[in-house]
Structures are given as structure tokens and as C-alpha cells.
Amino acid sequence: MAKKGKIASQxxxxxxxxxxxxxxxxxxxxxxxxxxxxxxxxLYVPILVGRAVDCxxxxxxxxxxxxxxxxxxxxxxxxxxxxxxxxxGALNNRITYDTVRDIRRxxxxxxxxxxxxxxxxxxxxxTVSRMISDVDTFADGLLLGFTxxxxxxxxxxxxxxxxxxxxxxxxxxxxLITPVSLLVANFIAKRTYSMFRLQSQTRGEQTALIxxxxxxxxxxxxxxxxxxxxxxxxEVNERxxxxxxRAVFFSSLTNPCTRFVNSLVYAGVGLTGxxxxxxxxxxxxxxxxxxxxANQYTxxxxxxxxxxxxxxxxxxxxxxxxxxxxxxxxxxxxRDAETLENVRGEVSLQSVFFSYTPERRLIEDFTLxxxxxxxxxxxxPTGCGKTTIINLLMRFYDVDSGEILVDxxxxxxxxxxxLRRNIGMVLQDTWLSAGTIRENIAMGKxxxxxxxxxxxxKASHAHSFIKRLPDGYNTVISESGxxxxxxQKQLLCIxxxxxxxxxxxILDEATSSIxxxxxxxIQAAFAQMMxxxxxxxxxxxxxxxxxxxxxxxxxDGHVVEQGTHRQLLERGGFYKSLxxxxxxx
Numbered sequence: 001m002a003k004k005g006k007i008a009s010q011x012x013x014x015x016x017x018x019x020x021x022x023x024x025x026x027x028x029x030x031x032x033x034x035x036x037x038x039x040x041x042x043l044y045v046p047i048l049v050g051r052a053v054d055c056x057x058x059x060x061x062x063x064x065x066x067x068x069x070x071x072x073x074x075x076x077x078x079x080x081x082x083x084x085x086x087x088x089g090a091l092n093n094r095i096t097y098d099t100v101r102d103i104r105r106x107x108x109x110x111x112x113x114x115x116x117x118x119x120x121x122x123x124x125x126x127t128v129s130r131m132i133s134d135v136d137t138f139a140d141g142l143l144l145g146f147t148x149x150x151x152x153x154x155x156x157x158x159x160x161x162x163x164x165x166x167x168x169x170x171x172x173x174x175x176l177i178t179p180v181s182l183l184v185a186n187f188i189a190k191r192t193y194s195m196f197r198l199q200s201q202t203r204g205e206q207t208a209l210i211x212x213x214x215x216x217x218x219x220x221x222x223x224x225x226x227x228x229x230x231x232x233x234x235e236v237n238e239r240x241x242x243x244x245x246r247a248v249f250f251s252s253l254t255n256p257c258t259r260f261v262n263s264l265v266y267a268g269v270g271l272t273g274x275x276x277x278x279x280x281x282x283x284x285x286x287x288x289x290x291x292x293x294a295n296q297y298t299x300x301x302x303x304x305x306x307x308x309x310x311x312x313x314x315x316x317x318x319x320x321x322x323x324x325x326x327x328x329x330x331x332x333x334x335r336d337a338e339t340l341e342n343v344r345g346e347v348s349l350q351s352v353f354f355s356y357t358p359e360r361r362l363i364e365d366f367t368l369x370x371x372x373x374x375x376x377x378x379x380x381p382t383g384c385g386k387t388t389i390i391n392l393l394m395r396f397y398d399v400d401s402g403e404i405l406v407d408x409x410x411x412x413x414x415x416x417x418x419l420r421r422n423i424g425m426v427l428q429d430t431w432l433s434a435g436t437i438r439e440n441i442a443m444g445k446x447x448x449x450x451x452x453x454x455x456x457x458k459a460s461h462a463h464s465f466i467k468r469l470p471d472g473y474n475t476v477i478s479e480s481g482x483x484x485x486x487x488q489k490q491l492l493c494i495x496x497x498x499x500x501x502x503x504x505x506i507l508d509e510a511t512s513s514i515x516x517x518x519x520x521x522i523q524a525a526f527a528q529m530m531x532x533x534x535x536x537x538x539x540x541x542x543x544x545x546x547x548x549x550x551x552x553x554x555x556d557g558h559v560v561e562q563g564t565h566r567q568l569l570e571r572g573g574f575y576k577s578l579x580x581x582x583x584x585x
Contacts, residue, residue, distance in 0.1 A: 013319045017142070020102055024095045031095065032150060034088040039154040041077045041084075043162050043296065048074050050289035088151075100139040103318075106325055107131055113329040116396045117356070125208025130324050133207065134200055134317035141314020149307045152300030159297040166290055167276060173268045174297060177261065184257040188250060195247035197316035202240045204320070209236055251312065269294035331398065333415045340418040343503040344407050345372040345534030347393070352402035354392060362388060363557045366402070370550075375530055377537045377545035379578065380554035386538045389554075390506055393536065395419060406504075424497035428509035430489040437466055438473040440492055444500040456499035459525050462491035487515065494522065498529060505535040542579050551575065 021028065048070050055067040108131065111119075119127075163171040213220060213229050220229050273287045347370040354363040363385050370376050378386045391397045392404060395416055404411045411419055424444075432440050441456060442448045448456075453473065457463040465488055469475040477484065484492075497505070507526065527547070539545045546565040553561035553568065553575045561573050568575035 010315055010319075013315045013322060016322055017099075017315075017318055020099045021095065023102075024098055027091050027095050031088050031091045034084045034091070035150045035154055038081050038084045038088065039151060039158045041081045042155070043158045043293070045074055045077055046289040046292035046296070047162065048077070049292065050283075050285035052285070053288050054283055054285035096139055096142050099142065100135055103138075103321060103325075104131060104135050107135075107321055110325050110327070110329065113332075114327055115330040116391075118327055120356075123205075123208030123212070125211030126204040127324065128211065129204035129207035130320050133203060134320050137200070137317040138314045138321065141310040141317075145307055145311055145314070148300075149304060149311075152304045152307070155296060155300045159293050163290065163293050163297070166293075167273070167281070170269055170272045170276065170290060173272050174265055174294065177265050177268060180261050180264075184261065188253050188257070192247060192251045192312045195243065195250060196313040197319065198243045199240070199247050199313075200316050200320055202236065202243055206233075206236045206240055209233060247313075265297065266291075266294050334413060336413075337415045338409055338413055338418075340406060340409060340414050340422055343422045345374075345504050346370065346405075346407050347504070347534060348403075348405040349389075349392075350403045350405070352392065352404065353400045354388065354397065355400065356388075356397075361557065363392075366557070366559065368552065368559070370534055370536075372534055373532045374549045375535045375537065375547070377539060377548035377551045378554060379539060379542060379545065379551060379575070381578075384554040385557045386554055387508060388557075390425075390508055390536065390538060393506065394423060394425065422502050423504045423506060424500055424502040425506045426490075426493050426497050426508065430486065430493050432477060432479055432489060432492065434479045435476065436471075436473065437469065437475050437477065437492065440477070441473075441495045441499055443496055448499055452499060453495075456495045459498045459529070460491050460495040461521050461525070462488070462495045465491070491522075494525075498525070501529065501533075503533055505530060505533055506538075507535065508538040509540065553578070 052067055052070045052074075055070070111127070111131075160171060160175070163174065209232060213233070220226060269290060273290050277283070277287045347368075349366055349368040352363055352366040354366075355361050366389075368376075378389060380386055388397075392399055393411075395411055398412060406414070406419065406422075433443070438450075438453055441453050445452075450473075454463060457466055457473075466473055466475075537545050537548060545551060548565070550562055551565060551568060552559050553573075555574060561568055561571065561575050563571070569579065
């Protein structure tokens with residue numbers, strides 16, 4: 001496979017596909033055997049038809065004794081061929097969709113291990129397009145290849161063998177004209193691969209735009225952005241139309257070009273066969289068989305030209321899927337990684353440097369020590385690095401240099417699972433999965449009892465609105481939350497953390513979507529929940545963090561002030577200006 005950033009060659013993609021097909025080799029061999037049986041019997045029938053024609057000498061001169069067994073043999077051959085084709089089709093379906101299942105499984109499993117930096121930098125719609133549309137297109141091309149390519153090639157080879165037994169001279173005419181058809185098909189196929197690849201990329205871009213527009217439809221309408229969104233869609237839609245039309249037009253040239261060459265083959269066979277029949281070198285039945293073979297010989301070329309077109313599209317889509325699979329995964333846990341257990345909650349950041357992109361520095365020489373059970377609030381203007389600190393603590397991103405330690409263990413030497421299991425997180429952006437209210441609350445503790453789930457919901461003040469839902473805790477919601485308000489969705493996320501109660505907490509604007517009265521109750525619940533737990537609180541509303549043990553005031557990736565609420569106000573620095581901007585009369 002080509003390296004990241006380089007377009008994989010068609011042959012490299014094909015080799016990659018063959019590696020996925022290899023586990024199904026026994027089924028593939030059986031399919032080839034059935035294809036061979038189908039071709040052999042299909043090509044044997046014209047021989048029988050020719051013999052049947054030779055049994056009819058003239059008017060009233062029919063050798064019925066010889067004709068009857070020939071017709072019976074033809075009927076048996078047709079029945080066996082039909083059964084073989086049906087079984088072959090079932091096998092090809094099995095091979096294709098098992099292969100597609102494996103590719104889609106590997107792609108989805110790899111997404112789980114991709115660094116968040118990749119997912120943040122790539123539109124989710126394009127990733128979805130690769131997983132759904134591109135894989136489906138690849139499946140269609142692969143299925144067409146199995147059902148027609150093998151049979152077509154074997155038909156061509158078998159037809160040549162049967163024609164050689166009838167007349168080597170006429171067969172030579174066929175062989176001399178055939179390369180023209182192959183050259184035409186190859187010339188067009190080489191140029192359509194890049195066109196289909198561009199079509200697939202543009203389709204992914206369109207899917208990303210549609211996904212974004214539908215997901216943010218309220219925002220689009222609120223700001224009257226419908227016309228601009230429509231213009232953006234029209235632009236990418238027009239590009240997709242143009243590149244699709246170009247790809248389909250050039251690929252569609254293959255069939256008429258090969259048909260023209262195949263007509264030359266048929267005409268050549270008819271002319272030379274007629275001369276051979278007149279001169280007595282070939283019987284009328286033999287000529288009839290030869291013309292039938294000439295037709296069967298040229299037909300696979302038309303089918304293969306269509307297969308080549310589909311395979312170009314399929315391989316282009318497969319290349320995009322393999323690009324996703326080949327994206328560098330997040331650095332794996334070390335083999336000797338420790339499991340974080342019996343956590344006290346001591347956290348230290350020592351000379352941490354981090355930036356999302358090399359050209360824009362963000363966190364520089366950041367040092368912090370948090371004692372077990374301490375409540376640390378992080379405040380500052382937008383873009384100062386507050387949420388970035390949270391991302392580093394959770395190891396969503398790894399530091400460029402420096403260290404982050406939990407209970408003296410460097411986080412990069414810990415398993416990600418054990419680190420994150422010991423940190424409860426409530427974000428400003430709510431995330432729910434499709435399922436029941438009960439399943440959403442119990443996400444971090446699937447074996448929780450109903451009593452535990454209800455207790456967590458009561459602690460987060462979500463119980464009252466849940467009971468008002470049609471089916472209570474068994475109410476099914478979509479990933480968007482259905483009819484729930486933003487505040488209700490956030491209460492469910494808070495209940496999720498309250499059910500687990502890990503030794504460390506991260507609250508990133510956890511009450512931003514909740515009304516003031518409920519927020520006061522939630523703050524009281526948080527205060528109780530944070531007792532004895534190391535807590536990091538990111539907040540814009542400074543009224544919510546006045547009771548924090550220490551407040552870190554960040555600006556441009558640096559901690560410019562730290563202390564208690566009272567100490568920072570008395571100092572009269574940046575924190576005081578932030579506080580007064582919210583509470584000044």
C-alpha cells in the first residue's frame with residue numbers, strides 16, 4: 001500500500017483486495033470449478049446443435065433415431081448449467097459480502113484507534129462516505145467481477161479450444177483480430193481509474209456538506225444561511241455531476257468500441273466459414289456451430305468491458321477505504337504499561353509543551369501540582385488553552401514534551417483505559433447514544449441496578465423529567481436526544497458520571513445549558529460529589545467556581561495567575577478584570 005498522502009496505484013489496491021479474499025480461497029476455487037463446468041457445457045451445446053443440424057439432410061430426410069438422444073443431451077446440459085450458475089452466484093455473493101464485511105469491520109475498528117487529531121481535521125461526512133458509499137460501490141464492482149470476469153475469461157479460452165477442433169484456419173482469423181479489442185479496452189480503462197477516484201472524492205465532499213447542513217439546520221435557518229448553503233451545495237453538486245459524467249462517458253466508450261471489433265470478428269468468421277463450407281472443408285452444421293462460437297467468443301468481451309468499468313470504480317473506492325485503514329493509529333499503550341488502580345488523585349503537570357499545529361504555539365512550559373481531593377478551576381478567555389489541558393489530562397492528545405503524572409505515574413506509561421476509567425467527564429457538548437434513557441445513564445456502568453440508576457438521576461435532578469416521559473427510564477431516544485431539551489440532555493450526562501463516581505472529575509462547562517434554579521441544585525450535588533475527589537472545573541461563569549481550592553487563570557497557553565477567589569480579587573490582576581466584566585454594576 002502506498003504511504004500516507006500518496007495515491008495508491010491500481011495494482012497495489014488490487015493486491016490489497018486479494019489479501020482480503022484469501023481467507024475465502026476454498027469458496028473461490030469452488031466458484032471457479034463451477035464456472036469451468038458452466039463454460040464447458042455452454043460451449044458443448046453448439047457442438048450438439050451442429051450435430052442436430054447435420055441430422056436434417058433435407059425435406060423429409062430427418063434421422064430421428066440420431067436426433068432424439070442429441071436433444072436429450074442438450075436438455076441435460078442446460079439443466080446442469082443452470083444449477084451450476086445458481087450455485088456459483090450464491091458462492092460469489094458469499095465471497096463478496098464476507099470480504100466487504102471484513103473491510104468495513106477493519107475500517108471501523110481502525111477509526112476507534114485513530115488519534116482525535118485526525119478526526120478533528122477531517123469532515124465526518126467524508127469518513128462516513130468512505131465507510132458506507134465507497135464500500136457499497138466496491139461491493140457492486142467486486143460482485144460483478146466475480147460473476148462475469150471469471151466466466152468471461154473461461155468462455156473466451158474454451159471457445160478458442162472448441163473452434164480449433166473445428167477449423168484452425170478460421171480460428172486464426174479470430175485470434176488475429178482479437179488483440180485490437182483488448183488494446184482498445186486497456187487504453188480506455190487506464191484513463192478512467194483517476195476519473196472514478198475523483199468522482200469518489202467529490203462524493204465524499206458532498207456527503208460531508210450534507211451531513212454538516214442537516215446537523216446544523218437550526219443554525220443555518222437562524223442566521224438566514226439557506227441561500228449560501230444551497231450555493232455551496234450547488235457548487236459541489238455541479239462538480240460531482242461533471243466528474244461523474246466525464247468518468248461514465250469515457251468508461252462507456254469501452255463497450256461500443258469492443259462491439260465494433262467483435263462485429264469484425266463475426267464477419268470474418270462468417271466469410272471464411274462460408275468459403276470453407278462451399279469448398280467442402282466444413283459441414284453446414286459445423287458452420288452453424290462456428291457462428292455460434294463466434295458470437296459466444298465476442299460476447300464476453302462486451303461483458304468484460306463493462307466489468308472493467310465497474311472494477312475501475314470499485315478499485316478507486318477501495319483505495320479510499322484503504323487510505324483510511326492505513327492512517328497512522330494513535331500510539332499504542334506500551335507493552336509494559338501499568339494499570340492505574342487505587343487512585344488518590346494527585347496530578348502533576350511538569351514543563352508541558354503542546355500545540356495542535358507546529359506553526360501555532362499554544363501550551364508552553366505549563367507546570368501545575370494538584371493535591372488529592374483538591375478542586376481546581378481553570379478560567380480564561382476563549383482559546384487560551386483551558387479545554388486543551390483537559391484533552392491532555394484525558395490523553396485525547398499526547399504532550400509534545402514534558403510530563404503529566406497521576407499518583408506519580410507518567411500517563412503515557414499507563415493504559416488509556418485505566419486512566420480514563422478513573423476520570424469522570426461532563427462536557428459542554430452533550431453526547432447521547434440511540435437507546436433508552438436507562439442505557440444512556442448506565443453507559444459507564446452497564447451492570448448498574450435500577451436503584452443505582454434512579455439514585456444517580458435524582459442526584460442530578462433528572463429523575464423528575466424522566467418520570468414525565470412516556471415510558472420513563474425505558475423511553476427510547478435517538479442520538480440527537482429526540483424531544484429532550486439541551487438542558488435535559490446535559491442532566492443525563494451528569495447522571496451518567498454520578499452513577500460511576502470515579503476518583504477524579506472533569507467538569508467542562510457542565511451546567512452551561514441548565515437554568516439558574518436547577519444549576520444551584522446541581523452545584524450543590526457537584527459539591528457533594530467532589531468531596532474527596534480531585535476535580536478540574538472549566539468555567540466561563542465565574543460565579544460557579546468561587547469555592548474552588550485553587551483557580552488557574554490562563555492566557556495564551558500560560559497560567560498568569562493562581563490562587564483562591566478572594567486572593568485573586570485582592571491581587572487586582574487579570575482575574576479581577578474578568579470577574580468585574582461579569583458582575584460590575
